[in-house]
Amino acid sequence: MSARGANRPGPDADGHFGIYGGRYVAETLMPLILDLEAAYETARDDPSFAAEFEHWLAHYVGRPSPLYHAARLSEHLGGARIYFKRDELNHTGAHKINNCIGQILLARRMGKTRIIAETGAGQHGVATATVCALFGLPCTVYMGETDIARQQPNVFRMKLLGAEVVPVDSGSRTLKDAMNEALRDWVTNVETTFYLIGTVAGPHPYPAMVRDFQSVIGRETREQLMAAEGRLPDTLVACVGGGSNAIGLFHPFLDEDSVRMVGVEAAGLGVDTDKHAASLTAGRPGILHGNRTYLLQDEHGQITEAHSISAGLDYPGIGPEHAWLKDSGRVSYVPITDEQALEAFHLCSRLEGIIPALEPAHALAHVMELAPTLSADHLLVMNMCGRGDKDIFTVADTMGADL
Amino acid sequence: MSGRIDRRFAALAEEGRAGLVTFTMMGDPDIETSFDILEGLAGAGADIIEIGSPFTDPMADGPVIQRAGQRALKAGITLGKTLDLARRFRQRDDATPLVLMGYYNPIYIYGVERFLRDALEAGLDGMIVVDLPPEEDDELCRPALDAGLSFVRLAAPTTDEARLPAVLTNTSGFVYYISITGITGAAGAAAAATEVAVERLRRHTGLPIAVGFGIKTPGQAAEIARVADAAVVGSALVGAIEEGLDDAGRATSACRDNVLALVRALGEGVREARQEAPS
Numbered sequence: 001m002s003a004r005g006a007n008r009p010g011p012d013a014d015g016h017f018g019i020y021g022g023r024y025v026a027e028t029l030m031p032l033i034l035d036l037e038a039a040y041e042t043a044r045d046d047p048s049f050a051a052e053f054e055h056w057l058a059h060y061v062g063r064p065s066p067l068y069h070a071a072r073l074s075e076h077l078g079g080a081r082i083y084f085k086r087d088e089l090n091h092t093g094a095h096k097i098n099n100c101i102g103q104i105l106l107a108r109r110m111g112k113t114r115i116i117a118e119t120g121a122g123q124h125g126v127a128t129a130t131v132c133a134l135f136g137l138p139c140t141v142y143m144g145e146t147d148i149a150r151q152q153p154n155v156f157r158m159k160l161l162g163a164e165v166v167p168v169d170s171g172s173r174t175l176k177d178a179m180n181e182a183l184r185d186w187v188t189n190v191e192t193t194f195y196l197i198g199t200v201a202g203p204h205p206y207p208a209m210v211r212d213f214q215s216v217i218g219r220e221t222r223e224q225l226m227a228a229e230g231r232l233p234d235t236l237v238a239c240v241g242g243g244s245n246a247i248g249l250f251h252p253f254l255d256e257d258s259v260r261m262v263g264v265e266a267a268g269l270g271v272d273t274d275k276h277a278a279s280l281t282a283g284r285p286g287i288l289h290g291n292r293t294y295l296l297q298d299e300h301g302q303i304t305e306a307h308s309i310s311a312g313l314d315y316p317g318i319g320p321e322h323a324w325l326k327d328s329g330r331v332s333y334v335p336i337t338d339e340q341a342l343e344a345f346h347l348c349s350r351l352e353g354i355i356p357a358l359e360p361a362h363a364l365a366h367v368m369e370l371a372p373t374l375s376a377d378h379l380l381v382m383n384m385c386g387r388g389d390k391d392i393f394t395v396a397d398t399m400g401a402d403l
Numbered sequence: 404m405s406g407r408i409d410r411r412f413a414a415l416a417e418e419g420r421a422g423l424v425t426f427t428m429m430g431d432p433d434i435e436t437s438f439d440i441l442e443g444l445a446g447a448g449a450d451i452i453e454i455g456s457p458f459t460d461p462m463a464d465g466p467v468i469q470r471a472g473q474r475a476l477k478a479g480i481t482l483g484k485t486l487d488l489a490r491r492f493r494q495r496d497d498a499t500p501l502v503l504m505g506y507y508n509p510i511y512i513y514g515v516e517r518f519l520r521d522a523l524e525a526g527l528d529g530m531i532v533v534d535l536p537p538e539e540d541d542e543l544c545r546p547a548l549d550a551g552l553s554f555v556r557l558a559a560p561t562t563d564e565a566r567l568p569a570v571l572t573n574t575s576g577f578v579y580y581i582s583i584t585g586i587t588g589a590a591g592a593a594a595a596a597t598e599v600a601v602e603r604l605r606r607h608t609g610l611p612i613a614v615g616f617g618i619k620t621p622g623q624a625a626e627i628a629r630v631a632d633a634a635v636v637g638s639a640l641v642g643a644i645e646e647g648l649d650d651a652g653r654a655t656s657a658c659r660d661n662v663l664a665l666v667r668a669l670g671e672g673v674r675e676a677r678q679e680a681p682s
Contacts, residue, residue, distance in 0.1 A: 026462070027558060295508075302476060302509065
């Protein structure tokens with residue numbers, strides 16, 4: 001599904017993107033990860049797997065998602081011609097399901113009979129519970145207690161879909177702790193269980209595999225923009241938590257030198273405070289959850305808690321390929337605060353009739369800064385990777401509104 | 404590789420018995436209490452001592468050791484202070500092997516070269532780093548061996564015949580067999596299954612084999628001691644320390660007393676195991 005070029009570092013045979021990535025896991029898991037890698041490589045090269053993947057994306061997820069010219073927003077900001085890649089229109093309301101379809105098809109090929117997942121905002125949990133219902137597999141989702149409290153609608157959705165949601169009360173009770181707990185489950189239930197990771201992080205082959213499944217976003221964007229404008233985009237913008245929607249949009253364009261790419265990190269209350277999730281801007285390389293990448297950590301290598309108003313960006317790490325793309329300079333990464341994201345959330349709702357998730361609201365906040373500095377013929381594509389239904393309680397809270 | 408580990412296993416072989424390997428977390432429940440416990444372990448019957456170095460995200464550990472790590476971090480322990488405790492321990496005990504057990508990130512951030520230099524100087528004999536499989540040997544394993552420290556590898560029930568040689572290459576001191584697929588503190592494996600696994604390992608290595616995960620009682624330790632070269636006990640000891648805390652979570656004298664009493668009982672179990680075994 002992907003070729004290597006000068007701007008595409010791989011990964012290499014051991015799963016490294018430069019110094020990042022790798023397989024830093026307990027020995028018990030290592031044979032499983034090697035099995036998964038072999039199964040994925042076989043599937044990737046099998047046209048029938050690709051056909052199956054495309055079938056479910058077309059008929060169940062609703063792909064291709066539209067590429068929409070946001071004319072009122074473009075006019076309001078007065079600069080670049082802004083397009084939204086409408087992945088919030090996918091079944092379950094976010095890009096997460098692209099990857100879930102790919103991984104559950106692989107789990108079935110591998111004969112696994114039980115699916116586990118971690119979730120932050122709940123979007124990946126909902127998408128995983130959805131595909132498990134679709135294919136009749138039992139599903140356990142680990143979710144931090146803090147996230148359960150602020151994402152009640154998604155918790156209820158998962159339960160409606162038949163998944164078991166296990167509250168995680170260790171550490172900061174958010175996404176990283178949910179991932180620890182999922183890894184502990186996997187190390188215990190090695191024979192039957194497939195760990196369906198939701199982002200481009202974790203041990204190899206997850207970062208490459210999830211990227212490949214999400215790259216459908218960028219491939220479609222390329223075709224759709226060619227059809228609409230007859231040329232490549234000038235700038236791509238996407239939010240990054242673990243970074244799966246961003247790498248999905250960016251990856252098919254990495255070898256196009258004319259295409260500028262910006263990943264938007266959650267700056268929470270500000271990167272100069274201790275309440276943010278901007279691992280690329282303010283972190284340093286370290287090892288967590290099976291890979292080396294930029295992490296928020298103290299001077300002793302202990303992981304610090306991330307903060308963002310957006311549960312989906314509230315993670316102290318970032319996918320290893322993003323770490324490589326930052327160091328190489330191919331992609332630039334910028335921080336956006338909670339407050340800026342909220343402003344973008346409201347603007348988009350009123351101006352375009354699209355209530356965005358708080359995650360892409362971060363990307364949009366950067367578009368609001370960037371677009372006015374660009375000319376009217378500058379083609380800017382932003383990934384609208386999720387819809388905001390799940391966030392209305394959080395936003396109401398910031399407005400002092402009682403729902 | 405390490406003199407102390409090799410000498411200890413040679414002495415155990417001479418005595419015709421298995422060893423007891425203990426794990427406690429440095430800094431749990433506070434730095435001085437953890438050192439008091441460390442100083443008492445060998446006298447109570449520990450043959451080899453694993454000193455835990457905490458990490459915020461211990462993905463292979465169960466709730467008991469997770470809580471110990473959280474207490475230790477709250478008490479202000481760092482990798483540097485853990486090495487200080489090892490150095491103090493060595494002033495009075497130059498024979499008992501000390502093996503540091505933890506996760507890679509704190510070592511990586513401390514600096515691999517600096518860590519190996521300081522660990523040697525502090526009198527550490529080796530290390531067990533949970534999240535460094537052979538695939539990542541260039542990170543710490545090879546530099547540690549070059550520096551003269553043991554790198555004790557974990558082998559698991561999932562480690563198949565094809566993979567065992569890779570796991571055993573560059574392993575030194577002893578091999579730590581995880582008797583179950585699971586996290587620390589989970590229920591243990593059946594003795595018969597462990598015996599089969601240990602025999603399988605012996606076909607691939609001449610190194611001593613320690614077995615851990617799920618050993619909580621002197622009886623279980625004795626069962627392991629009949630088939631392996633050492634039994635490793637961690638969560639049960641950490642749980643004994645936890646039981647000694649007062650309502651505010653502070654150490655009491657019961658922390659040390661509880662854990663050393665359990666070590667004495669485990670040590671007796673291990674020492675008597677082969678005497679009572681029908682041979």
